[in-house]
Amino acid sequence: MSSSAATGQVRASHILIKHQGSRRPASWKDPEGRIIKNTTRDSAVSQLTVIRDDIISGKSKFEDVASRISDCSSAKRGGDLGPFGRGQMQKPFEEATFALKVGEVSDIVDTDSGVHIIKRTA
Secondary structure, three states, X not given: OOHHHHOOOEEEEEEEXXXXXXXXXXXXXXXXXXXHHOOOHHXXXXXXXXXHXXXXXXXXXXXXXXXXXXXXXXXXXXXXXXXXXXXXXXXXHHHHHHHOOXXXXXXXXEEOOEEEEEEEOO
């Protein structure tokens, strides 16, 4: 059993696209929130679906896309959020991450922050 499993921790990277419904409609790359306020949830989901397909097919690398696209400051680390345990992330995010096998990429996950795809790394 790996040490991370023993402590009940996982490690993940994610790509976040914020939209009008996000609780903080601004980000490191859109500080005024101009783009975010004009992005519907549907449009955020379609962007992320294309991105996910490119990653799954091997056309794009998760970390590269995260560093360019993600509205989370973790973009600067290729989307890496580091290790976390239960109760530290929003529930839908936590459940999706814990359900993944290491190396797997989630489907679209909705949280108060926006829409995500998550890659479990440990």
